Amino acid sequence: MAKVTASVPVLDPPAWALAQRALLDLLDEGRRLFSSRYTEPDGSLRYTGRLSSRDGADDFFEPFFNWPQLYLLGGADDLLEVCARHWHGVTAQMTALGMFADEFEIGYDWFHQGESLLFTYFLTAADPAAWTERARRFADLYLDPAKGNYDPGRRIIKAPHNGSRGAREGVADSPAYPWTEAEAAQYGYPLDWLLPPGTPVPPLAEDPRLGAEMQRRLGRGDAVGNLSVAGLVANAYLATGEERYAAWLRDYVGAWRRRAEDNGGIVPDNVGPDGVVGSLLDGRWYGGHYGWSWPHGLYSIGQAAAAGALSAALATGDDGYLGFVRSTLDAVIERGVKLPFDECDSANQGRWRAHLGPDVAVPTLLVPYRHSDKGWFDHNPIQTSVPLALWHHTGAPEDRARLDTLRAAAGYDWATVRPFRDKEEAGHEEPWYAYLRGDNPDYPERILAAAHAQARRRVALLLANAGRDLPEEDIHLWQNVNPVVTEALVQLMWGGPQVIYNGGLQQARVRYFDARRRRPGVPDQVAALVSAIEPEATVVTLVNLSATEDRTIVVQGGAFGEHEIVTATATGLDPAAPAWTGRHTEYVHHEPAVAAAEHPVGGPHLTVELPAGTTVTLTLRLRLRARRPSYRAPWEVSESSI
Structure with a gap:
């Protein structure tokens, strides 16, 4: 493995590095507090009620979804064991409540299952030796037709509700769907x-x-939300490397790709049991379960389509699967209107008012999220996470141009950072993109400040609500007070967007491993900042804030070692210049003379020695997706290319 040794001294620790390490400490304190106040010794959540419908299991897993993600970033050593304890405790709790069998949901839609399974995916990435058997077993619920979920002939999942007991017909166990008056309004x-x-x-x-x-x-046939099953199957592929998982993704995601092509580029939302789009809806390509007409439209469809297409592209190396996500996005963008959000027909006012702040009164591009017999309706700003995830994966000019077009059409400043929370623990893709484009230079400090504020707010809410015996309708409290906020860390440390919340897999330009402790994440007192993510110039700055302890870190190309680091240009002290310390008889230090040198790498990993109190900036030239993606650690990776 190629090696670089840092030599530039840390004389004035960067504000972002200090804030980043302080945030890691704050999140660790917060998650310990959450565990002590809200969970039982076995890891389950304190809850004495029952679950009266098919809904609710996801809400027990979501409060923990990004805890193993925090471990992967560099969270405390004991966090991995804590995450496993909570997963097992909640799984047993769901089994006792009749929601799970064989450690997997009996049968529900994938808008919700995709949310809850993020916890499992991050655990598998963090400790593949312990979780690969489950990754394989869970994915095989869909690869094995005998499990009752998948029809390989028609390439459909046989019902919108599905899981460990096969396709679960209907959308409720009661004669009528339990839709409240408030939801109907x-x-x-x-x-x-x-x-x-x-x-x-x-x-x-x-x-x-x-x-x-x-x-x-x-309650029968396939639904577009089932595309999130691709994340489950890709998780098994990353854990095992077995080709059969990639083959399933080719078949299933490929079938949805063709349906979108046959529908003028817009992905339909329903397929009948006969494999025909619209056969249960009198020919309508819209109107399916969690589809274009009801309840969320593009919000849920965009995430499911992106999770499916990106999973297939990752496992097969074929970016052609992204085409139907692009064409669907472009179709709604073309139908957008420019007017103030205050004047639109949005069904999700709270989320977007928090996002826009005072700019709700400013004309901006609003796109239709839903479609029914009355046409397109429910206008909102586009959820930037989906087009940004496409661009992050491909780096393609057309995907960058789409983002630039959206930014130009926005009536608000994409560089603005607001300390809000949204359901996806994300929402700051726009100012991050502006930073990567070079015109939002103080973004690292501002997003870290926003993350600190949000984490401290949640700790206060956590304490204020501790001890409540929650009724069923209030179980969302747990995820609302989850004090682990990771979006800022993912963007700044990994150069990646927050994970697509409804079942996606993590994207990253780089990840890190502590070489001495042989675990994922940055070592103690090390901070990392990715300031550019172009393939030819992915720029990473590493800082060892300890003045007395050396650190060794392995930089990995991509979330799963899928990018090849061709070369690394590293900053270092000019060996011909006088020592920066000067002589002990002098009253001041000398300004360090910094030079740069290029090092060949030719693989997915680079070892960086960080002596005490040093920093290095690496400019990495990458070949994107040049290698087979895998959860294997650097010391386990073979040198085979994709």
């Missing part, structure tokens, strides 16, 4: 065409939009 009704305009709203059990017709039309 916010999102409307599924199958709204079944009730003629002007018809009085019938009682819930008699409403065809929520009763037997919904069970029959939306």
